[in-house]
Every structure is written in structure tokens, then in C-alpha cells.
Amino acid sequence: MILRLKDCHNFADFRKLAKLKLPSPIFHYIDGAADDEITYARNTSAFDDVDLVPNVLRGVEDVDLSTTIFGKKLDLPFYLSPTALQRLFHYDGERAVGKAAKKFNTMFGVSALATVSVEEISSMIDTPKMFQFYFHKDRGLNDSCLERAKAAKFDVMALTVDTITGGNRERDLRTGFTSPPKLTLASLFSFATKPMWGINYLTKGKFELPHLQDFVKEGTDVNSSIGNYFSTMLDQSMNWKDAENLCSKWGGHFALKGVMSVEDAKRAADIGCTGIMVSNHGGRQLDGSRAPFDQLAEIVDAVGDKLDVICEGGIHRGTHMLKALSLGAKACSGGRLYLYALAAGGQAGVERALEKYKAELVRDMKLMGCTKISDLSRNNLRFRT
Amino acid sequence: MSLKNCYNFKDFRNLAKKKLPSPIFHYIDGGSDDEATLRRNTESFNECDLVPNVLANVGKPDLTTTLFGRKIDMPIFLSPAAMQRLYHVDGDKASARAAEKFGTFYSMSSMSNNSIEEIANISGGPKLFQLYVHKDKSITDDLIDRSRRSGFDAMCLTVDTLVAGNREKDHKTGFTTPPKLTLKSLMSFAMRPNWVFNYLTGKKFELSNVKKKTDKGTNIAKSVIEYINEQYDPLMGWKDAEYCAKKWNGPFALKGVMSVEDAKKAVDIGCTAIMISNHGGRQLDGSRSPFDQVKAISDAVGDKLEIILDGGIRRGTHVLKALAAGAKACSFGKMFLFSLAAGGQQGVEHLLKNMHDEIYRNMVLMGCKSLKELNSSKLIYRK
Ligand SMILES: Cc1cc2nc3c(=O)[nH]c(=O)nc-3n(C[C@H](O)[C@H](O)[C@H](O)COP(=O)(O)O)c2cc1C
Ligand SMILES: Cc1cc2nc3c(=O)[nH]c(=O)nc-3n(C[C@H](O)[C@H](O)[C@H](O)COP(=O)(O)O)c2cc1C
Numbered sequence: 001m002i003l004r005l006k007d008c009h010n011f012a013d014f015r016k017l018a019k020l021k022l023p024s025p026i027f028h029y030i031d032g033a034a035d036d037e038i039t040y041a042r043n044t045s046a047f048d049d050v051d052l053v054p055n056v057l058r059g060v061e062d063v064d065l066s067t068t069i070f071g072k073k074l075d076l077p078f079y080l081s082p083t084a085l086q087r088l089f090h091y092d093g094e095r096a097v098g099k100a101a102k103k104f105n106t107m108f109g110v111s112a113l114a115t116v117s118v119e120e121i122s123s124m125i126d127t128p129k130m131f132q133f134y135f136h137k138d139r140g141l142n143d144s145c146l147e148r149a150k151a152a153k154f155d156v157m158a159l160t161v162d163t164i165t166g167g168n169r170e171r172d173l174r175t176g177f178t179s180p181p182k183l184t185l186a187s188l189f190s191f192a193t194k195p196m197w198g199i200n201y202l203t204k205g206k207f208e209l210p211h212l213q214d215f216v217k218e219g220t221d222v223n224s225s226i227g228n229y230f231s232t233m234l235d236q237s238m239n240w241k242d243a244e245n246l247c248s249k250w251g252g253h254f255a256l257k258g259v260m261s262v263e264d265a266k267r268a269a270d271i272g273c274t275g276i277m278v279s280n281h282g283g284r285q286l287d288g289s290r291a292p293f294d295q296l297a298e299i300v301d302a303v304g305d306k307l308d309v310i311c312e313g314g315i316h317r318g319t320h321m322l323k324a325l326s327l328g329a330k331a332c333s334g335g336r337l338y339l340y341a342l343a344a345g346g347q348a349g350v351e352r353a354l355e356k357y358k359a360e361l362v363r364d365m366k367l368m369g370c371t372k373i374s375d376l377s378r379n380n381l382r383f384r385t
Numbered sequence: 386m387s388l389k390n391c392y393n394f395k396d397f398r399n400l401a402k403k404k405l406p407s408p409i410f411h412y413i414d415g416g417s418d419d420e421a422t423l424r425r426n427t428e429s430f431n432e433c434d435l436v437p438n439v440l441a442n443v444g445k446p447d448l449t450t451t452l453f454g455r456k457i458d459m460p461i462f463l464s465p466a467a468m469q470r471l472y473h474v475d476g477d478k479a480s481a482r483a484a485e486k487f488g489t490f491y492s493m494s495s496m497s498n499n500s501i502e503e504i505a506n507i508s509g510g511p512k513l514f515q516l517y518v519h520k521d522k523s524i525t526d527d528l529i530d531r532s533r534r535s536g537f538d539a540m541c542l543t544v545d546t547l548v549a550g551n552r553e554k555d556h557k558t559g560f561t562t563p564p565k566l567t568l569k570s571l572m573s574f575a576m577r578p579n580w581v582f583n584y585l586t587g588k589k590f591e592l593s594n595v596k597k598k599t600d601k602g603t604n605i606a607k608s609v610i611e612y613i614n615e616q617y618d619p620l621m622g623w624k625d626a627e628y629c630a631k632k633w634n635g636p637f638a639l640k641g642v643m644s645v646e647d648a649k650k651a652v653d654i655g656c657t658a659i660m661i662s663n664h665g666g667r668q669l670d671g672s673r674s675p676f677d678q679v680k681a682i683s684d685a686v687g688d689k690l691e692i693i694l695d696g697g698i699r700r701g702t703h704v705l706k707a708l709a710a711g712a713k714a715c716s717f718g719k720m721f722l723f724s725l726a727a728g729g730q731q732g733v734e735h736l737l738k739n740m741h742d743e744i745y746r747n748m749v750l751m752g753c754k755s756l757k758e759l760n761s762s763k764l765i766y767r768k
Contacts, residue, residue, distance in 0.1 A: 035393070035702065036699075049767075049768075162439060164443065164749050164752075166746075168743060168746060170392045238440060242440070256439070256440075261437065264440070285750055286702070286750040287700070287702055288434065288700070288702035289437055289750075294434065294765075
């Protein structure tokens with residue numbers, strides 16, 4: 001039984017503790033994915049179809065895990081993907097995650113649907129930061145997001161392109177997940193049995209969406225589901241021209257988040273992106289779509305020399321990262337790999353998770369006979385057939 | 386649990402299970418032998434992945450297509466299924482009305498409890514008649530003539546049911562039609578008084594299309610297995626199929642074609658379509674799944690006739706994958722039968738709405754504006 005942070009040693013442990021601490025609609029919002037969650041499961045199981053082949057006797061006492069993406073040197077070869085609504089998961093929300101990211105000198109991805117403002121985050125941490133952009137119908141809102149992220153000196157802008165419409169997250173339909181949380185009879189019991197969450201939620205500051213609230217009612221006053229937000233507020237006619245315009249307006253490092261086809265990866269390079277996140281949104285959008293790791297090699301072969309390719313989603317272990325990096329990803333990133341830890345123990349939880357992944361990476365690099373990330377190559381991998 | 390909370394196949398199935406006496410539920414739910422083919426029909430979709438294109442400016446994707454010479458609003462329709470009055474008092478009327486409302490095909494089984502004429506009267510929507518070749522040729526001829534007179538759009542001849550499959554669940558539950566009360570099934574019927582009440586107070590149970598020609602399936606408690614083995618002609622061959630196609634002289638499909646060779650022969654005898662199907666895993670256990678076979682068949686005859694994938698469909702993404710692999714449309718049986726049991730016409734409409742929305746949403750996520758854009762470049766098979 002896992003009851004304390006001290007008992008958490010891996011992804012599964014953090015998940016269990018998060019389940020214990022969170023009201024069920026909120027836990028399932030993090031934990032769930034689209035339709036039958038087949039893509040969600042594949043995102044992780046894809047790593048099991050390939051094996052690592054170590055080299056021995058190489059003298060590996062000092063391991064350097066650093067990598068450079070978007071022109072920034074990170075001490076870890078992975079970073080924290082942008083995720084929405086973090087103050088629902090722990091009352092410190094983005095403050096906790098940002099401080100933990102700073103401590104490990106890795107990049108912190110901040111969602112357009114963050115519950116702490118870019119200004120506050122930027123005053124708090126000076127380490128690399130990514131702002132995740134949603135393309136809204138309201139152009140005033142778009143301009144405001146861009147200007148504020150620029151003024152707050154964010155290093156990278158990532159445009160999410162896989163949420164043209166909301167995914168079919170059936171767990172949310174059943175639990176009645178809305179933000180802010182709405183009390184239905186069905187969810188009441190769950191909230192009532194997790195009193196600490198409720199007390200913290202109600203007493204530790206008002207729940208806000210600072211990047212949107214001047215422009216919309218949704219998600220603040222009205223009870224809105226995330227699916228509704230995607231389907232009603234985002235601009236479904238978004239196309240390559242819009243992405244290109246945004247990229248040049250931003251004028252700095254720019255990534256598309258959610259690219260899966262080789263064709264699209266090439267176009268991303270053409271419009272001036274400096275990176276792409278190969279991702280299916282953690283299986284939360286199109287179920288039945290390909291896993292990032294399955295698709296990685298093709299994309300690296302096509303555009304790996306032109307932009308930074310990041311493998312995002314399904315990562316639970318240091319060895320998963322080693323496999324992706326060996327295939328040619330510049331870095332990895334993930335959401336749930338730190339979200340359960342956030343729910344389990346706030347900043348201390350995220351730090352513990354990052355410490356665990358870092359220790360795994362160092363140990364596994366040594367076992368592989370590698371001392372720096374650039375030592376990893378496809379020679380280390382064998383695909384089962 | 387109510388219709389409102391039914392989001393997917395499992396939900397409809399659970400609700401149907403609550404509402405139906407167990408022999409009837411298991412008649413729908415079961416497959417033959419060890420049900421390996423039944424499971425594979427759905428699992429086969431999971432061995433390949435869709436690859437979306439982003440920033441594609443999709444707007445509102447167009448889900449319409451043409452099938453059997455009629456324009457339909459989405460690339461899915463209801464497979465023919467026998468004896469729908471057992472699942473809900475309104476039987477085929479409910480399915481036919483729901484399909485018409487969503488602008489797609491309803492199919493009538495030879496073993497329907499409503500007559501061809503009755504359904505033609507209540508629905509102007511696209512209609513497919515499913516034919517079995519009976520030992521008594523006059524029954525077959527009569528069904529073809531009446532379907533034409535009543536304005537059915539198309540006909541399919543089922544070719545995978547020369548003998549009945551070994552449905553072990555039916556042996557265990559003692560499923561017969563009309564349902565026979567055994568001690569074992571009595572409890573299950575007794576616990577579902579609504580079903581029993583509706584069944585007994587509704588129209589008399591009969592196989593309406595064949596009642597004048599045979600008393601089988603009406604007066605005596607026959608198991609479906611016995612009925613199939615007694616009535617259907619095991620000597621049926623390509624000549625008989627050709628005879629039916631010529632006599633019908635309109636859009637015509639063979640239902641239950643699995644080999645590339647047979648698909649080519651179907652072209653030769655004048656079929657305009659085939660339904661790749663193993664009867665939902667209810668006949669030959671261990672046979673290949675439609676999705677595993679669709680690409681090979683489409684490569685061979687995709688330009689000569691319309692290919693329908695029948696069996697295993699549970700999700701909008703399954704339909705997308707089938708179309709990307711070469712199918713023109715998909716059909717499903719169990720899924721709509723459970724929704725029929727769960728809520729009659731309203732249940733089937735709820736299901737069709739769900740499926741429509743899933744296909745629509747997933748087309749947007751795929752970056753596809755029309756069904757034509759779903760081609761093999763959108764699908765990658767895992768090694
Ligand atoms: C609870 C949750 C909220 C998320 N919110 C956002 C978001 O606001 N914007 C975005 O681009 N991606 C969002 N994502 C997707 C993540 O950025 C990332 O793609 C995904 O979590 C990767 O899969 P993983 O969780 O298996 O690592 C969210 C994911 C989760 C689990
Ligand atoms: C209860 C039931 C009755 C059926 N009756 C018939 C029938 O009378 N004629 C026929 O050609 N197919 C019949 N089928 C097969 C369906 O037309 C279809 O091939 C099959 O259900 C497709 O598989 P699925 O259930 O996985 O969608 C029946 C299927 C079920 C489940």
C-alpha cells in the first residue's frame with residue numbers, strides 16, 4: 001500500500017498515490033484518454049518492441065545527461081510537457097512544477113490553460129520555459145497570449161495542432177468532469193471522501209485561467225468541459241498559413257506540438273519551425289493513431305537534421321527515454337510523468353519524480369556503456385520482428 | 386444505467402444484458418466454438434495505426450458516400466439480423482425508422498419478424514434485402530419478387546450459412562425461437578417482466594416473410610440451428626448465386642465472401658458489391674477477420690465492385706481504418722442489436738448518432754475533408 005511520497009519509486013507508485021489523494025473526476029481527467037484508450041496504452045508498450053544492446057568495459061564513472069534543444073542547454077534529456085489546469089491537481093499547481101523544473105534545470109512547458117500567469121512564472125524561474133499556444137477564434141485573445149509570453153521572456157512557443165476538435169474522453173463523460181469542478185450527485189461522494197483536496201482547493205486562492213479570463217467566460221464562470229473548450233473556442237479552420245504567420249510573429253524558437261506524419265514534419269521545417277513534438281496528445285485525442293515512438297525513426301530520417309525532434313508521450317522509465325534518444329530524438333517530454341507526482345506531493349512530489357527519472361537515466365546510461373547523450377545511436381537498438 | 390449513459394459498444398451491451406432474458410442476450414452476443422474469430426474481428430483493428438495530417442483546414446468534413454446506387458449520409462449501415470422482435474417489441478420497424486432518420490441503409494433478414502411489405506410501408510429510406518437460398522426454390526423466387534415490388538434498393542445473398550455454426554452458448558441456454566421456457570431459462574425470463582410482457586402482448590411472433598410457405602419457425606419451438614439446417618440449401622453454388630443476381634437485376638451483393646478468388650468470381654457473375662464477412666464470428670471459428678482480409682480483396686477487385694466490411698466494428702476509428710484499407714462502407718450487427726434491445730428505435734438512433742459523431746470527430750482529427758482522402762497512406766501496419 002502506498003500512502004506517502006517516500007513509498008513512491010516509479011511512475012506506477014506516483015499514480016497510485018495520486019489516485020488516493022484526488023477526487024475521482026480529477027484523477028480520471030489526468031489518467032484517461034480517448035475512446036478505448038488503445039493508443040494511450042500503445043504509447044508505452046511501443047517501447048517494449050525494441051531492445052537495448054549495451055557495450056561493456058567503457059569507463060563510465062561520469063555521466064553527462066545534458067542536451068541542447070531550442071538553443072537552450074538542459075541538464076536532463078527530457079522536459080515537462082505543457083498541461084492544463086494544474087491547480088486542480090495540487091493547490092500550488094504551476095508554481096510547484098515550475099520550481100521543480102528550475103531545480104533540475106530542465107524546461108517547463110506552460111499551457112495556455114495554465115492556472116498561474118506567465119508573468120508570475122517568469123518572475124519565479126529564470127530557467128528555460130515553453131509557452132503552449134492554442135489557436136483561438138478570437139484573434140484578440142491570440143495576440144494577447146503571444147504578447148504576454150514574449151514580454152515574460154519565454155524561450156519557446158509551441159503551437160498545439162492535434163486538438164482541432166475535442167477528443168472523446170469517456171471517463172470525463174461518466175464522471176462529469178468540468179472545470180472548475182461541478183458537484184454532481186455522482187461526484188459529490190468522491191469529493192466528500194477526499195476532504196483535504198476540497199479544503200485546499202477552496203482555501204488556497206481562487207481558481208483562474210489567467211491567460212483567457214479577460215476574453216471569455218468559459219472555464220471561469222460557466223461550467224465548461226475541456227471538450228467544449230476545444231470545440232467551441234478553438235479555430236477549426238487553422239491551417240499552415242496561420243502557423244507560419246504565428247511563427248514569424250513570435251520571431252523566436254517555435255515548435256508544432258502533435259505532428260505525426262513525415263509529410264507534416266517536412267512542412268514544419270519549411271515554415272520555419274525549429275522543433276516538433278511528435279505526439280498524439282498522450283492518447284487523449286484520436287484513438288487508433290500511431291504511437292510517437294513507432295513513428296519516430298521515419299520523422300528523424302526525414303527532418304532530424306533540420307529541426308529538433310522531440311518524442312512526447314507514454315514515457316514511464318529512463319530506458320524509454322534512452323530508446324527514443326537512440327533512435328534520434330533530441331529530447332523526450334511527458335505530461336503524466338510529473339502530473340501524478342504533482343498530485344501526490346506538490347513541489348516535493350515533482351522533485352522526487354524528477355530525481356527518480358534522473359537516477360534511472362544515470363544508472364541506465366552506465367549499464368549501456370555511455371557517458372553522454374550523443375553516445376546513444378541506433379547501434380544500441382534491435383527491433384524484434 | 387440508462388440510454389443517456391450509453392457512450393459506446395460496451396455500454397449498450399451492458400444495458401441490453403440487463404433488459405434481455407439471458408438466452409436471448411447470449412444468442413446475440415455469442416459466436417461459434419471458442420469465439421476466437423469473434424474476438425479477432427475487433428482486435429484486428431489494433432494492429433495498425435492511423436497517421437493524421439495537421440493544419441489541414443478541414444472545416445466540416447463530408448461523410449456522405451454512395452452505396453448500391455443510393456447516396457447515404459455516412460459510410461455505415463445496419464447489417465441484416467434475424468428475429469428482431471425478440472430484442473425489442475418494435476423489431477425491424479424500430480431499426481428501419483432509425484436508419485432512415487440517419488440517411489443510411491437498413492437491412493432486412495429473410496428471417497425477419499416483419500414482412501417486406503410492412504417495412505416498405507413505413508420507411509422510404511435506403512433498404513437492403515438479405516436473401517437465403519431455400520431448398521424450396523419457390524420461396525427464394527417469392528422473396529426476390531416481393532422485394533422488387535416493394536421498392537427495396539438492393540439485395541444481398543448470404544453465402545456463409547450453408548450449415549449453422551456451432552454456437553455453444555445457445556446449447557447451454559436452450560435458445561429456441563419462439564423462446565421455449567426451460568427450467569434454466571425461466572429464472573432469467575421471470576426477472577425481466579417488461580420484456581416478457583411486451584413479448585406476449587405485442588404482435589404474434591412469426592417469420593413473416595416465409596410464413597405462407599413454411600410453418601417452420603412459427604408453430605413449433607425450433608432452434609435456429611435446426612431451422613437453418615432444414616430450410617437452407619447446402620447444395621447452393623455459383624450458378625444459384627448468378628441466378629439470383631440475374632433475377633434481381635439490380636444492385637446485388639454476396640454476403641460472406643472471404644477469399645480473393647471468390648471476390649473475383651463475384652465480379653464475374655455480375656455482383657455490384659461484396660460484404661467481406663464471417664457472419665460476425667458466428668459460423669466458422671478460426672476463419673480470418675474481415676479487416677485482416679480487406680486490403681488483399683480491395684487490391685484485387687476494389688475498382689470493379691463496392692466493398693463492404695462487415696463484422697467487428699465498434700468504433701468510428703474502426704470505420705476510418707476500414708475505409709483507408711479499401712472498403713467503401715462498413716456494416717455492423719451486434720452493436721445495433723444491443724442498442725435496439727437497450728431502447729428500441731430511440732436506442733438505435735442514439736447509437737447512430739454516437740457513431741456519426743465519432744466518425745466526424747475523427748475525420749477532423751485526421752485532417753480529412755472527405756472519405757476519399759482516407760487511403761493507404763493514412764494507415765501504417767506495425768511490424
Ligand atoms: C491532464 C493533462 C492536461 C493536458 N493539457 C494540455 C494542454 O493544455 N495543452 C497541450 O498542448 N497539451 C496538453 N496535454 C498533453 C501533454 O502536453 C502531452 O502531450 C501528453 O501528456 C503526453 O503524454 P504522457 O502523459 O503519456 O506523457 C495534457 C495532458 C494531460 C495528461
Ligand atoms: C443476432 C444476429 C442475427 C443475425 N442474423 C442474420 C441473418 O438473418 N442473416 C444474415 O445474413 N446475417 C445475420 N447476422 C450476421 C450479421 O448480418 C453480420 O454479418 C454480423 O453481425 C457482423 O458482425 P458484428 O456483429 O460484429 O457487427 C446476424 C447476426 C446476429 C448477431
